[in-house]
Amino acid sequence: MSDFDFDRFSGQVDAEAVYSSMSSFLKCHPCRRLWVFWNGFSAPPEEFVPAKAASAPHAVLA
Numbered sequence: 001m002s003d004f005d006f007d008r009f010s011g012q013v014d015a016e017a018v019y020s021s022m023s024s025f026l027k028c029h030p031c032r033r034l035w036v037f038w039n040g041f042s043a044p045p046e047e048f049v050p051a052k053a054a055s056a057p058h059a060v061l062a
Helices: 003-007 014-023
Strands: 024-027 035-036 046-048
Touching: none
Parallel strands: none
Antiparallel strands: 024 035, 035 046
């Protein structure tokens, strides 16, 4: 949920209303793919595939 969307809520807030306005995602643990439901579960999700693991750890830039 963006800061803008969060700021629409104030005072006594129904938790269900907050959850409904959030984007949801699911992770497949065996393949590590993510499916993001940007527009609720009634619209198709967008799939994200993890990059292949590098043979050496990533260097940290200072």
